[in-house]
Every structure is written in C-alpha cells, then in structure tokens.
Amino acid sequence: MNEALALSYRDALNAMSLQGPRRIHAIAAAMTEDLSISVDDDNLRAYLLAAGPDDPLRRHFAVRLATWDAAEDGAWIGDTEPNTTERRAHVIQLLGVNDKTAQVLLDRFPIVSTDDVVIDGDWAPWYTERLRQDKNFYWEHYSDHLLNNRGFSGPAVAGLDASTTKVIERLADPAAQERYQSKGLVVGYVQSGKTANFTGVIAKAIDAGYRLIIVLTGSTDLLRAQTQRRLDMELVGRENLLRGISEVDTEAFDYHSDRDWLDGKFVQHCIRPSDAGRPDIVRLTTRDFDYRSLQQGISALDFERPDRTKPMYDPANLAGSNARLVVVKKNGPVLAKLVKDLGKITTRLADIPALIVDDESDQASPNTSNPKKWVQDQKERTTINKRIGELMALLHRCQYVGYTATPFANVFIDPTDAEDIFPSDFLISLSRPIGYMGAADFQDLDADFSDRPLSFGTSNVKAHVRKLSDDQDDESRLEEAIDAFVLTGAIKLYRETHGNGKFRHHTMLVHHAMQRAVHSEKAEDVRAAWRRGGYYSADCLDRLRKLFEEDLAPVAHAIAPKDLMPANFEELRDHIAEAVRRIGRSGDPVIVVNSDKSLENEEIDFDGRAVWRILVGGNSLARGFTVEGLTVSYYRRMTKQQDTLMQMGRWFGFRPHYRDLVRLYIDPALHAAFEASCRDEEHFRAELKQYSDPVDGEKQITPAQIPPLVAQHLSWLKPTATNKMYNAELAERRSPGMAVEPRGWPASATSKQANTNSFKPLLDAANAYVRLHGAIPNEEESATSCSWDYHAWIGRVTHETLLKAIRSLDLVPTDALTPDLRWLLSLTGEQIDGWVVVLPQQKGTGTLRRILGHEPISVFVRRRLKTDYYSAISELAHRRPIELIKRGHAEIGEEAARLVGERSGTILIYPVVDRIESDSIQDSVPGTMGGELKPSDVTLAFHLVAPRTAVGRDKRLVLFTTRVVSQRNVAIVDKS
Template sequence: MQTLGPAPLSATLEFFATQQGLGGTDLSQAALRDALTTAHSDHALLWLWRKKLADWDFRTDAKWTGTEPRTDARRAAIHDKLGFEPETRKVVDDLIPVSRLSGPVVISKEFTPWRAARSQQGHDWYWPKYAGLLATRPSWDAEAIANLDEAAERVVERLADPTAEQPYQSRGLVVGYVQSGKTANFTGVVAKAVDAGYRLVIVLGGTLNLLRAQTQRRLDMELVGRENILRNASEVESDYADDEDWVRDKFLRHGGRPSTMGAFDIIRLTTRDNDYKPLAQGIGELEIEKREQTLPLYHPRNLHHSAARLMVVKKNKMVLGKLVKDLRRIGPLLGEIPVLIIDDESDEASPNTTSPNKPDANRTAINEKISELLRLMPRAQYVGYTATPFANVFIDPSDTEDIFPRDFIISLDRPAEYMGVQEFHDLDSEIPPQERTVANSQEKAHVRDVRPTDEEDDSSLREAMDMFVLTAAMKVYRECAGPVPLGVGHFRHHTMLVHESRLQLDHRELRGRLLKLWHEGGYAGAAGHERLRQLFESDVAPVSAARADGYAVPASFEELAPHIGAAWMRIGGNENPVIVVNGDKDIERGEADFDRRGIWKILVGGQKLSRGYTVEGLTVTYYRRSAGNASTMMQMGRWFGFRRGYRDLVRLYVGREETFGKKDVDLYEAFEAICRDEETFRNQLEQYAVMVDGRPQITPAQVPPLVSQHLPWLKPTSRNKMYNAELVEIRSPGQPVEPASYPTSAAAIRRNTERWRPVLEALGSTPTTFTNPPDRSSRLPRSFAACTGVVSHNDLMSVLGQLEWSRPENFRPHLTYLSQLDGTLAKVDDWLIVAPQLESPGRVRATIAGSLPLSLVQRSRQRGKDSFGRIAGLEHQIAAKRMVSRASSSVAADENNEQLIGSRSGIVLLYPVVDSDKFRTVEEAAPGSIADPGSVIMAFSLIPPKTAIDSTRRLVRFRTKTSADTAIIDLPA
C-alpha cells in the first residue's frame, strides 16, 4: 500500500496473520472499530491510521483514483479501496476527518515535470528521516506533516531536474506567515532536493550572526544528524557538546553514517559558531567527487554516489565575497554541480534597491553577490522565503541578474494553532462593538491600549509587567496541574517583549525604567499581590474562563497565589529580570539564546528583535514603535506564532494615538491595515491560481499589481523596492466593488451629486423590506427598509463614467470591467438600486438633487486620507450578496425580495454620505429638507451578477513597465 495505494484490508490482514502465525486472531472490521474507538488519542494504532490516511488524502499523484486531494470524494475512494463497511467508514471519518486545509497556493510558469521519473532520482533518505523526526513531536500531527510534504513538493518539482543535460536556473518565492514555520518548510525542501540529487546547498540565513546560528542549528538538528556532524569523531568533539538537546539525544540519528548504509553523507561547510571562511586546505571540501570521471557530475551514476555539501551563510558582503572567491577556483566542475540556494528573509538585503532609472548605478552589495553566485553556477536554483513578499514581487522582472521569482510564487497554508494578525483583530465582525466580550472578540481578549498619557507614571508598562508575572504564575500552576502540551513536562520559556525604539541609548533608559518597576513591584509582598489579584479577577480569569481550551484555570486568586513566588524567582531570581538584545554578541550568544537555555525574562530591543529572531515563549508584548512600510511593521510582530497551551494568556499592549514624525499613528489600526493588505494579496493569489484550460491565468511577472494598500502612509514595502506596475482591469463577478477615494472639494462633490440625478429619480417612494436570516448570536431575522428602483446598465455606466475621484486610478480598473458588461465581455441587463433607510430616532432625512427624502448616513474619512473606511452596512451587503448569489443559481427566489432581480441583474447599494465631522452642521442646516449637493457624497457599493464573466474565466488584465522596455506591455484578458 505504500506505493500502490490502499488495497482490501481484510485480505491484507489475513495474509500477514498467516505469515506471522496469528491464526485465530479476530481480524474483523468490528474488531478494528472497537480498537480505534477505545484507543487513547496518542495510541500507536490511531497514530498510524492518521499518518496513512493523511498521506492518501493529500497525495496529488494518486494514480489509483481520479479524485482531488483533501476531498470527501478522495476519502470515499480510499474507503472503497480498503473495502470498508459503512460502520467502519463512519468511525474512521469521525476520528480522523478529512483535512480542510486548502494546500499551498501556486502561481507558476509552465514547467517540465520530472519528479515522477523515480528511476532518474536517488534513494529517498533525508526526507523520510526528517518527516519521521517531526512525527515524534507533539506539535506535528500526521495532517501537518502531510501538508508540509505537499508544500515542499510543490517547490522541488519546480526546480530544474538535477540530472538534466541542459542547465536551467529556476527562481521562486515561498510566502509564509511571520514566525509560522517557514524554516520547517525549507528544511523539507532541502531534504527532498538533496535526495533528488542537489549536491551543494547554500542557505542565506539572515543578516545577523544570531539568526544564521539559529538556522544552522535547526538544519543540523533536524536534517544533517549526529553521524554527519561527528564524522567519526567522539561526542565530546562535537560543536554541540554543551547543547542541552544534544545531551538529551534530541538531534536526528541515522543509525550510522548514511554513506555506509546505501545513502550519502551531508558535509557541513559551516557550523553553529562559525560562518563560512576561506577553506584552509584549498578547495577540497567544495570539490565534489566523481565516481566515473568520464561522465559529468550531474549524471545519475555520479550524482547519487556523491556527498552533499551544506553551508549556512550570513548575508554579509565580506562573507559572500569569500565564498564567491573560493567557488571561482573550482573551475569547469562548477558548471556540473546542481546547486540549491535558499534565501531566508529574502526581502531583506537581497533585492537590488538601485533605481532602474539609473542604469549606470552599481547594484546593492548583497544583491550583487547573489547575482555573482547565480552567474558562476548555471545549475543553481534560487528560492526565497519571506512572510512579507512585497519587496520581492516589486523586483524588476526584466532584470535577468536579479532575483525576481520569475518561475513560481507559492503561498503556504496558515498553520493550525498559529496566532497571527487575525487573532488580535475583529476583522469585519458581525457582532456590534457594544456586544463584544472576551469570548467573542479577539481584541477584548488579547489587546490592551497604551495611551500617550500613560508615560507620565508608566501605568501601562506597570500593568504589562504585572501581567507578565501573573501569566508566569499561570504557567507554573498549569505545570503543577498536569502535563504541559509541549512534550518536555514544563514551559521552558516565558518572555515579555518591550519594543519602543531602535536606538541603543533608548534601550538603556528603558532597561532602567523596567528594573525600577520590578524592584518597586512588591511581587513577594501584600501590595504586589493585591495588584495581581485585581488584574487576575478583571482580566486573566474572564479571558481564561472563555478561552483556556481545556487547560487548567484556577478557581480563584487564592488558588493561584502560591505559585507567584516560584514564577517571580524564575524571572528575577538572579537579580537580572531584563535582557537587552541590540547588538552585544555576548548577550546574543548567551542570555538570549533560546536554544542553549530556558529563558524567563523581559526582553528589550529594536531591530534585532524585529526580523527572523524568534522570541520563544512570548506571552506579553509592550509595543510602541512605528515604521514607514507594512513589511517592516509586520516583521516587528513578534507576538505572532505558536502559543500551544497558553493562547488565552497572550496579551498585546499596543500604542494608540502615538506621534511619529509629523503624523499621529494608531499602531493597532496600522496592523489591521497590514492584515487586510496581506489577506487581499493572498486571496487574490488563490483566486488567480486556478488553472484555465490547463494553463496558468497569470505568471509571477504579473503579480505586482495585486498588492494593495489600506493606509496612505503605510506603503507595502520601502520606496526603493517598488517598481512600476499598473493594474488595468479587475473583474469582480458576484463580488462587492466599493470605491474609496471620493473627492474632497465641495465643487467636485456637487458635480458628482448632480450626475446621480437620473438614478435618484428612479427610486420609488414606498420602502421595500429586506430580511437576512438570523446570525449565530440571535434567533431573530434581521430586517431593514430601503428605497429601491431599477436602471439599465447603460444608464448606470453613463453616471459612473462621469464621476470625479481624488485618485481616479483606484476605480479605473473596476470601471474598465463594468463598461464591458454591455455584451462585450458579458451581458448585464439592469441594476437594482437599493438606498437603505435608517430607522433610528435621530435619523436625518433630506432631498438630494431632486430626490425623494433619503436618510443621510454618517461615515468618517480615515485619518490622513481621503477615503472612508467602509461604505456599505454589513446587513445591507449580506442581503445584496445573498440576492445576487441566489439569482444566479437554480434556487427559487424566497420571500427576501429576490424576485426583484434576475440572473443578469446587479445591485447597487447607494448611500448619501456626510462626513462625520460635518454631520451636525448638515443636520442643523437642513433637518428633513433639502441638502446642499456640495456637502453630500453619493457613495456606493455595487455587486455585479455572477454571470458577468466570459467563458475564459480570466479575472485580471495588466499593463506593466520594466527597466528593459519602457513601452507598455499589454497582457490579454
């Protein structure tokens, strides 16, 4: 079954029972069901079934079935092959449900498949060993490993065949989430690549010594293994002899040198403590041996008998220069070596930030060295990894020596149990703000505001420190209450991060403030305990009661209090509760090295704590530092990551109304905007990854226009990484289109209002009632009234085509699409205009451009920009989307007025909007009478019918500029 897929289980069991002399054993499916249902969740039998079903569920090359991976149809096919009875199917599916992970999203050029030709590849050794090691860890279940297998395979299959005669350099990008396991993915890629024949692996491990050392250790521990590290030396000679995990036998074991067991060794050219250095004995270690001298190295008869070389190199000009110099000395052999370059945090230092408008300018230093590596090694494959991809997709695609991911972009699944931006924001929550609680609101559960006035007495910083001590006591309590779900019996790390500035002088001052608060905290006395009691009862207890997910929660502060002393000692028992991480190598390699020791401390820092560096056990964050672009800010989000066993204890103290430079910034709002930018980008990648007629809709070169921006001051990435890319058309069948950049001048607003007159005249005077089904928190239907009318498609386009905008380029791609719905692209007959009417006692109604009296709606422009945060009311949009969806299906219209539209009708939600800052003036000037057209913005949100798309199903059309060709390049729809 390992290679041929599932087969009849009963016959298989009977065969093996006969072979093993187990005649008489009950091998019925009833016995199997009993064994599965009575097994503990970690029982070996259940674990093996999870592993095998995950393998079959995820497999994309399952020749034994024509079903899609991770679907009910695939699982049914597995059951059929196994010959399962209906009762057995139900038991298995209940215990091991089909994975609903969507799998990695791939935007790719067409490529030549080569991975299926197993005869051309070596014996798999390192990938099975790596997957087996992960399987021993509690945080890696069978589904997670299968998902990692699939994601790594999507990368490797798009690299060049290492045994191919003709060299080819593929360049790709893998997009993960901040602190979400990208290292695990590229470790899997390296494992599969060396198994396939790649014999030199260069990992660019960040720009800091600490980050490079962390990456080296991970690869040594999980991939290289003890035998390759020792190379017949004694245990005490290992560079990990003082490492706790080495001593506890946590490093991978192969059972012997792989080269003596039919596989091949991995030779390390760097160690944890030593970056790449010029090879003392010439270039011997880089010269890869050839078994048959008359054949090139890439020939399978040579390739699969040679050792692989691995180096983890810091992105430093001097270090990379030494490597380039040594490689040049190898000579012609260099052209025969299949090479894999993994660039961790590839958006930092790697892209060329020299403007393409300056052709004579030198490339930036690190980018030049990476380009040299690629020039030297024609069989080198480049794969960048990042959580913030915008810098990479803005690289000039026509620059053949740069690292633009021309071959593929792969967006990884959001891992299970990961805490990201969504876990700290109530994005588009349907629950009214006044009804949100710690149980139904992420913000109320995990986020605490820091106001500028808190600086006067450090009140917020004091509370954050108290929370740190209190959550430490909660961890100690959980250790005593039962096994902690980390596989080590205790919480090894517990940390608090304080990030206010990048300046070392500020860090010293902040450390002094923290030490003063610590020593004055009275955590061993009555005063401190009284503060902790109040914080426990008002904050920790309610949140944990709602979100502890089965982990132990004390019934009262008295039950927790005995553990405060132990927590206090773990944090400050050495009189040093605060660690500064800002460049001191002794501190980086000692006190703040999470690999070498357990850390229960408060960490203070700036840049060193904001990219790649994983703050283990992070529970409380005090964050007050802004940045000028989304990529940098997202990398500062060290509070993202895996918090198994203490998710309910995580708190973010974040700055509100902070002043940076000449602007006031709400950091919490900024992170929400980044989240929307990121999710829009990922969702569009997913949307456009769908193949059309067996071919990709878009290639990586067409991705830059997909990057969006929700705050004007927060660019996707730094300006010197952004190149020209223009999105010409966005097609949105069945999806809301909501323009944002309305004009600000009274004259332009007045002209726009007058242009809406034909639509306003179509509205009827008798309101229509729209009803939505009950939501999760209510059993009652939700209704609203609206004035309605119908206009033809051409009449609406006549209005939209004349409107003025503060930024016309934002609406132009939508207008291009809508204008083609006259039959050029698809046919839309008419549009239902819905103008919701408010029913609150304080509502203001007025006549606008000769209309019947309509409700005026308050909306606020976003701080520092001309756009409104949101136009359409949530209930209104739900009703409109539901009507459009049902009109395009075969479902009969219900009582929700769905008979008002047909399958070729769209809906326009129309709102006479008054800026909240001016609403009182309008209310007093014209209550119930005629509104000044210059003070009312006719804002709208429209939803085209789902039928508004042609047979190609293509969704985008681009126009791009490159440095090589300044002419516009049109890519057909």
C-alpha cells in the same frame, strides 16, 4: 493485544506508502506473527475510537489519509480529484473497510484541503510519484520528527508534504543534461512556519540529487545560529553531526551541552546514511561559526565523483556523493569567502546541482541601488545582491528559492534582469496554518458592533490589544504590561501543573526603536518599573487581583474555555510567586538583545536554558528570529514601510494553550498601520488566488505581472522601499460574482457632498421598504446553509444609471476604480440587465436620518484609518442575498422577487459617518433622529457585485498595459 494490533496496522500503512491504499486488514494480518490478533473492522474501529490524539497509530492514519487525499498523481487515484469526497470514497474502497469503519475514519480524520496558490510559468514535470517513493530518506525522517517530536498533526504534515512538492517539482531535474536555473518565491505569514517548509524542501532536494545547499538566513548572528540549529536538529541528524567527533568534546562538537541533544530530541537516522546508499550531509558551518575560508585545500567543498568519466550530475555520481550544507548570514565578506572557495574546487561548478534557499529574501537580497548612479548599460548592484548573482553565475545548475512573509520587495525586482533574483518561474502563496495567530487576530476586520455588544468574545482588539498613549514618552501602562507578564506566567504554571500544556519559555518584548542607545535607556525604565511593582511582597496582590479578574480571567473564559483557568485569584498565588522567582532568578529581569558587544549583554539562549525574561531590543528581534514563549509585547517603533512593519510583529505565531493570554500594548497609530498592512496582505493574497486558475488552459497571469496587484491602503505606509516604478499597469479587472468595495473615501466636506449627490438617482430608485429573508440551500455552491433576515430600502436602476453615478466619484486614490470601470463599461445587455439597489437597515431606530430627501434610513458608523481610509464598509449578514442574486435567483424576499432578473447586479449602499470616540454609536451620527443629514456630513460607500454572466468573451479576469509606452519591453523604470 492492543499494542500488537496497533503495530500491525502501522506496518500496513507504512507498506502502503509506496503503492497507495490497499486492503488494509489483509496487509495488517500478513504483518503480524501473533495469530491470536483479530485484524478486522470491529477491532480497528474500537481501537481508533478509544485512542487519544497522540496515539501513534492514530497519527499514522492521519498522515496517510491526508497524503492520499491530497495526492495529485499515482496509478491508484483513478479520475478522482484531490481533497474531495470522491477521492476519500475511492481510498475507503481500496482499503476494503466497511461503512462503520469508513465513518469513524471520516470523523477522526476529516478531509483537509490546502489553499496554497501557485503563479508560475511553464515547467517540465520530473519529480514523479515513483521518484518520491524511491528517494525519500531525509524527507521520511524529517516528517516523522515533525509528527512524533514537534507535535505536528497528520494533516499538517500531509499539507507540508504537498506544499514542498509544489516547490521541488518546479526546480530543474538535478540529473538532467540540459542546464536550467529556476527562480521562485514562497510567501508565508510572519512567524508561521516558513522554516519548516524550507527544511522540507531541502530534505526532498537532497533526496532527489541536489548536492550543494546554501541557506541565506538574514543579517544577524542570532537568526543564523537559530536556523543552523533547526536544520541540524530536524534534518542533518545525530549521525551526520558526529561523523567521528565525540559528543563530549567541548571544543569540536557544538551540541555537547544542548538540552534537546541530551534528551534525544535530535533526528536519529539509526545508521550512517551513506551505509544505506544515501548521501551524508556534510556541514560547512556550525551553530557557533558562520562560513569561514576552508583549510586543507578546501577539500571539504570538493565533491566525490565515483565515476570520473561521467559528469557530476550523472545519476551514478549523484548517488555516490555527499551533500554539502552551508548556513550563512547575509554578510558581504562572508559570502565573498564562499564565492572565492567555490572557485577553487576541482569539481566543475557548472555540473553541481545546487540550491540556494534565501530566508527573509526581501531583506538585503534585492538590488536597491539607485539607477541614476549606474554607468551606461551597466547596473550597479548592492553587495548581497551582487554576491548572490556571483553564486548563480558560478553554479549553472543552481536553483534559487526565496522565502518571505512580505514579498513586495521581491516582486518589484526587474524580471528582465537575468542576474537578479526576480521569481520569474513561480510564486507560491502558502495557506494560513491551523492554530496560527497573525495580524488579523489583533484586529476587528470588517466587524460591526452597531447591533451586538463589543466584548472579549466578539472583539479581537478588546481581547488582545491594550492601547497606549500617542505620547511616546508616556510609559504609564508599562507597569500594567509587566503585571500582565507576571500573571500570564503564573497562569502558564497553573496549566502546566494540571497537564494543560508545557511552557519552557515565557517572554515579554519591549521594542521602541532600532537605536542601541535607546535599548539601554528603555531597559533601565523596565528595571525601574519592575522594582516599583513590589513583586517580592504582598504589595502587588491587590493590583494583580484586579487585572486577573477584569482582564485575564474573562478573556480566557470568553475565547479559550477548553484551557484551564483558576476558579479564583487565590488559586494562583503560589504560581505568582514561582513566576516572579523565575523572571528575577538572575537578579535582572531584563535581557538587552542587540548587536552591541561593548555592553556585555547577556546572551539570549533559548536552546540551552529556559528563558523567563523581558527582552528589550531592536533589529535583532525584528525579523525572522523566533522569540520563544512571547506572551506580552510592548511596542512603539514606527516605520513607514509596510514590509518592515509586519516583520516586526514578533507576537505573531503559534501559541498552543496560551493564545488567550497574549497581550499587545501598542499606540493607536501603530495599531492602525498594522490593520492597513493586514489588508494590503489579504488583498495581495486574494488577487493571487483569483487569477491563479487557468482559463481555457491558458494562465491568466505570470509572475512578471504580479506587482500591479500590490495594494496600498495608507498613503504614508509604502509596500516596500523602492526608488523605481514597475512599468506594468493593471488595465482592466473583471470581477463577475466577486465584490468590489472601495474603502478609500476622502474626508473633506466638499468631496463628501459631491460624492453623495452622485448617488441621488440610486437613492431615489430605492423607494420600496421590504423584508429580505431567505437562505442558500446546501445543494448550492455554499457548503453550509447561510440565511439572512433584515429590512431594507430597495429598487432597481439601469446599468447606465449606475455607471454614471460611480464614474463621477472622488476616491482615494483617484484611480482606485479605473480597472473595474473599464470592465463595467464594456458589459452589454447580454451580460447584465440592470442593478438591484439595496440600502440595508439596522434593527434600532436611533441612527435614522433623511438624506437627499429620502425617507429616514439607517446611517452606519465606521472608523477611519488616518483620514482617507475606512477599516470596513459592508456587513456579512447584508451580503448574503447577493449569493443568490448573482446567479439570477429571486428568492431573497417575497417583495423583492420582481426586481431580480437573470443577469442582475447588486449594489449595497451604506450611508457612513465617522466614528467619534464615545461609548454610544448614536453620538457619532449628526443631527436628531429622523432629521435631515447634510450631504457634506455623510459618505455613501458601497459594496458592488456584478452577476456571473458579466464575463468577457476571452474569459480572462485581468488585463495589463504599459505605463511608459515608449519602453514597452522595460519592466522597471525610474520614477523620474
């Protein structure tokens, strides 16, 4: 009965996909022929309460509810906003379930909102709800595959549906008479599922009428083959792949021995799509072969046109033609063949709705030629950029969508260059996926351990990062890294045996340099370390036991208590033997992965077999390519470009049931560079989010104004390689109610002394020692109650006094505060009535010092990245009262109420000294307890928040000007 009940409700949910939520019990009753089934609230509620997370009905409910929650149009939505409690209440009302069932639905399927950020220009809506419902053949099969075979949750599929729709609706209508080319950029995170996103975009594009899909996949055969297989498996499907070919034909069919093909994991459409009036997908490339010049008069590229009297883009012809799919790497000769063949087909190229998806679009695609070498009025273009331009010139109805996790090279492209690929129409910043492990998970961003212990449970660095020596030739920890690789493999086997996850692949990455000669040398070092490890005897057990008991077991207990862990080392011994057997099965634990064919390197094949090996490589493993099962990384390759550095972080990604086992062996300078890169990325995303909301119906920024928002936190780590400079400059940044916290502070004694002296009026004003305590009630904007309780020295200064102090500061870079100061200088008494000065105090007394004659105050120890940048300044607990102050509320502590006005700003001041490598925080603070601290020994850093009333008359948050005034209309200028 339960199975029949579940089937009736699944059919009801599928029926409601077209017209939105309806009375679910009535529809479910109409869907079943078994009259003995009672479809009502009690039975539905009992089923959902008993069902596990992988239950088909539960997954269907998750997708449908998340989709309805996020819907932006449709006749049924009324006046409710997406992803709100009002929208869910409206859905529940339309479903006709009672309050008890509604609560179960909310508990099992909570409302999930997306943080995708869109910066765009004007666009004409065409991708309506009706069109999406009528033409969803490939999207429906793809989303079902993600849900049933890839382990995606219902909210994840619904989120993908929403984000891919944001892309498609900003492209041109493929059936429109007017030609239009849109160019956009989708920004994700490294190894975060961008392929899943652009596969969904391609599915919807084909459903909507696009008939030529060109996927550019980076510059390596490895990445191209991996992308081709993903698309073949999850989108193209069995029926399109076979097309008259025998699946046992070892020469004509590329998946005859593929494990997932044999296990039935490729998408099945159940019919040939064209038999159901849907387009077939014709592949012009295969997993093993990139694009080649087509034979037989390139007929494979010529498009069917049932009605020869009408253009190709006419709906009648789009419905009767098949889609062509080309997956090609960014290689000049290969792309030249494609351009040449397109020029030969009989169908008018200008009439073909086409889509170029450029994966890793910041690599090779932008034009990086030197403007000094251009002929007058004629730009010289790099090869791949030129080929993409030629494709866009041939295909007048071609849309371009770039995908990247490191967008800086793309946003620095000249937006006035019509032939280039600047995302002039839209930029979409995808939200961080649930379960993703990224750069921030290997850093302790903004963490302070002065009043709490540094432990595996509180520190990402302590849990996952193992520091190497600065000496590049010191490989003393390589053997420990290999020990960790063996142990983590054994723990995976233990978990798999007990039903806690499945682990087909288990890999370790060793990355020293891009040079192929170095790969061979390091591979021999790894092999030698493996032999010294003694893994085939009992010699290694004491060493492995120590690493297990001191590292892997306590980390797992601290951060992953739900994942199984052996009670003791003895339970792991048999699994260690099996892990060693798998790693050394071929007689060589190492695979060298690079482009050197002369080395007779073993091919890396995650699709055809389980891989339990140590991978040594460079560029082939540095961008885009997914290293399956990666658990231990030993990384030493330095670069001075932020985007290149982040792309080499292969340890980012999804690590289900083994997140706690991930280890990164890296030297301190590289780890600091990753932290700065992470902050650059977070700053960029935060700026996009802050300025994405329209003001009075007007867009605050357009894609052309994005480059000035790119930050650079380390002077030697550039956002991207460029020999040009963007001509726009951020003139004024307004941040009412938002934080301004400079972190670039010079380390020289002279600058420190000058900066400290600038703050004397503020320190003098903070002469009251009080207890700050309170909470933000739930009914306020904060969704959850947040409280604080600490002591502080506080006071109040005028707006003019604060401006005088911060205007004289010496920062890194020197103009770091210029856009903020322009805004602060413009504020009047109607917008701000003064500033509350707060010097937070720590609980202990060991760091108390006198500064500029003030009573002893807490000194905070912070770590610098290189010499001029602090990794963190303020602390969350100290920032919480600001949430009330900026709204004009005075309930931050009884004694402080008199200082807070209706229009008060807040400045938290932190006396900061540099951390010394020591177990004791106090060791880093100069002088004796309560003694005087010289101004040249301390940096008075701050966290500043203006009140919400400090809004400009035009309500805009950001303004731009031009660097080279004589070239106001030129977007890019030569640095010289």
